[in-house]
Amino acid sequence: MKNNFDKISFAIILAFLSSVAVQIVSHATEPSPSQEVSELMAGGNFSYALKFVNEKIKQNPNNAELYVARGAVYARAKKNALSMLDQNKALEIFDTYPAQYNSVSKSNALHNRATLFNRMGKKYEAERDYLEAIKLFPSNSISFFELGKMQLKQKRYSEAKENLAKARELFMKQSNQEDIKEVDKLMPLVDKALSK
Amino acid sequence: MTEEKKPEIESPPVLSKLEKSEISNDAVIGGARKSEHQLMFLDARAEGNQESPSDLSLKALNPEDPQYASLIANRFEIVDNTPKSIKNGELKPLYDYSPLISKDNEVSIDFYRKVVEAWFSLPEIERNELIGAGVIVRCKEVVNGEKGTPAAFFHATKSNGPEIHIGATGTDTQSAVSIFNENRDVSGSLKHEAGHAFFDIFDLAHDTNFSKLFYRDFLKLPKDMKNDPQYKNQSHVFAECYAFVRGRQSDRVNLVKEHFREVRKFVEKKFEK
Numbered sequence: 001m002k003n004n005f006d007k008i009s010f011a012i013i014l015a016f017l018s019s020v021a022v023q024i025v026s027h028a029t030e031p032s033p034s035q036e037v038s039e040l041m042a043g044g045n046f047s048y049a050l051k052f053v054n055e056k057i058k059q060n061p062n063n064a065e066l067y068v069a070r071g072a073v074y075a076r077a078k079k080n081a082l083s084m085l086d087q088n089k090a091l092e093i094f095d096t097y098p099a100q101y102n103s104v105s106k107s108n109a110l111h112n113r114a115t116l117f118n119r120m121g122k123k124y125e126a127e128r129d130y131l132e133a134i135k136l137f138p139s140n141s142i143s144f145f146e147l148g149k150m151q152l153k154q155k156r157y158s159e160a161k162e163n164l165a166k167a168r169e170l171f172m173k174q175s176n177q178e179d180i181k182e183v184d185k186l187m188p189l190v191d192k193a194l195s196k
Numbered sequence: 197m198t199e200e201k202k203p204e205i206e207s208p209p210v211l212s213k214l215e216k217s218e219i220s221n222d223a224v225i226g227g228a229r230k231s232e233h234q235l236m237f238l239d240a241r242a243e244g245n246q247e248s249p250s251d252l253s254l255k256a257l258n259p260e261d262p263q264y265a266s267l268i269a270n271r272f273e274i275v276d277n278t279p280k281s282i283k284n285g286e287l288k289p290l291y292d293y294s295p296l297i298s299k300d301n302e303v304s305i306d307f308y309r310k311v312v313e314a315w316f317s318l319p320e321i322e323r324n325e326l327i328g329a330g331v332i333v334r335c336k337e338v339v340n341g342e343k344g345t346p347a348a349f350f351h352a353t354k355s356n357g358p359e360i361h362i363g364a365t366g367t368d369t370q371s372a373v374s375i376f377n378e379n380r381d382v383s384g385s386l387k388h389e390a391g392h393a394f395f396d397i398f399d400l401a402h403d404t405n406f407s408k409l410f411y412r413d414f415l416k417l418p419k420d421m422k423n424d425p426q427y428k429n430q431s432h433v434f435a436e437c438y439a440f441v442r443g444r445q446s447d448r449v450n451l452v453k454e455h456f457r458e459v460r461k462f463v464e465k466k467f468e469k
Contacts, residue, residue: 031345031446035377038344038368043424068375075373083373104365108376115372139302139337142369173300175348175361176340179369 034069041076049073064093064100068109080116087113107137114143118150126150141170145179152186157193164190296332303335307364307382311335314362314383318390318442322467326390329397330357333386337364344368344377347385349392349435358396360389384444391435398466400434409458417455427452437463 031039033056040049053070060066071086090109094101114129130147134140148163168183297315299308315323315333330352339361341348346366350359362385366377379385400406410430414422421427436452437460453460 031448032378032380034375035344035346035366038366038375038377041370042343042368072368072373072375076371102378104376104378108374111374118372140374141338142367142372142374146372170338171340174336174338174340174363174367175350176367176369179340 032065034065037069037073041073046073046077062093062097062100064090064097064109065102065105067093068105068112071109071112075112075116080119084113084116087116103136107133107140107143110136111140111143111146115146118146123150123154139170139173141167141174141176141179144170145183148183149186152190155193157190161187161190161194296327297335298332299335300337302337303364307379308335310382311362311386314386317383318387319467322390322394325397326393329393331360331390331393332357333360333362335364336361338367339363339365340367340369344375345385346377346379347389349389351396358393360386360393362386362389381444381446384439384446384449387439387442387444388435390442391438392431394438395431395434400430406430406434406459406462409462410456413456413458421451421455427455433459434463438467441467 033053037049037053040046040052050070050073053066053073057063057066057070067086067090071083071090074080074083074086087109091106091113094106094109110129110133114126114133117123117126117129127147127150130143130150133143134147137143144163145167148160148167151157151160151163164183164186168180168187171177171179171183297308297312311333318326339346339348341361341363344366346363348361350356350361352358362379362382364379366379368375368377395401407430410433413433414427417427426432433452433456436449437456440449440453440460441463
């Protein structure tokens with residue numbers, strides 16, 4: 001009798017452990033929520049992207065990565081004020097919850113906030129955030145690129161050249177052909193200005 | 197996750213790149229200095245990976261035979277002049293443990309390990325097929341894949357062989373606003389990109405039989421899927437089915453295998469699941 005009971009208990013434990021293992025396996029291979037957001041936006045589906053990320057934030061209100069992603073959705077929809085709130089929220093979470101800290105993700109939030117400052121004409125704040133984003137994640141090619149573009153508009157040609165060259169180098173490393181072309185369009189303008 | 201045109205980017209020879217990056221990671225086995233990467237390959241192969249016929253043919257050659265050096269140089273990235281090493285008291289040839297996987301200096305050893313494990317999770321016959329087709333795998337800190345995915349496949353060009361790039365992070369940088377995506381499924385990424393490589397190896401873009409199967413499935417798709425460019429891409433669908441057959445589990449893969457049944461069967465048959 002005891003033997004049967006042991007067998008049944010063992011079978012129940014085994015079934016439980018298997019179900020947990022299956023759950024772990026199936027969750028572990030899902031893409032990150034921010035990647036889902038990227039894919040939804042790539043399909044032009046901003047409202048789905050927003051709905052998706054809002055649902056995720058409801059489930060996990062202290063996940064900084066989700067605010068960065070939602071902020072990006074807002075920023076691409078030109079809702080700058082809402083985007084700024086989300087990037088600030090993400091940065092606040094990174095500083096408040098050490099377990100949430102991730103230098104790449106924080107660099108991402110700083111980059112997006114810098115772009116928002118740049119759009120608002122707050123160049124000093126934008127530059128500060130771009131530089132901080134680069135410091136946290138030196139492979140942040142897009143921050144070098146946007147900083148270089150901003151400096152070009154400010155006629156700070158030497159600095160622009162340096163940052164655009166660095167961006168190009170990183171884009172090459174990251175096989176980002178599209179943005180290499182963008183840098184190549186700007187470089188002759190910088191060189192022309194510098195030769196005057 | 198994506199299939200892209202090969203960029204015309206000059207890259208240094210893989211071997212010299214690795215030699216440079218491994219200087220600080222050396223360890224010693226059996227008197228010969230071995231990098232951490234090579235140790236990993238030793239471990240992976242010790243866990244039951246069998247030798248392929250080409251491994252055996254390589255072994256049959258005298259190490260001093262010029263053909264021996266050229267075979268190794270063509271097949272493997274990490275070349276060691278020491279022909280043998282001691283592992284668990286047993287003599288093992290080193291060249292068994294070095295598939296064509298390179299690592300950028302910024303990439304962490306943990307991430308590289310995941311890619312190596314993913315590589316060895318593929319059946320040996322398929323790994324050899326990929327090696328034979330000249331496919332190399334590059335581990336990168338950042339990959340600018342389509343839609344922000346952290347992986348990409350580059351077709352062979354006149355100057356370069358086919359390449360699979362697996363990144364620790366994917367970047368989506370439209371409109372100056374970025375989203376950095378952490379690669380949470382390294383194994384799945386590699387399997388998907390390997391699927392793109394097999395699509396090229398089998399030249400399925402010109403296979404009318406495969407096309408017929410694909411369109412038989414495609415015509416039955418719900419409207420929203422039909423409008424999604426990724427499901428119009430035969431190589432992408434094949435790659436998703438291959439990844440599924442090789443164990444990738446995700447909602448997206450499940451969606452493809454449910455809706456592309458003919459393609460899935462084709463892949464299963466091709467790889468004899």
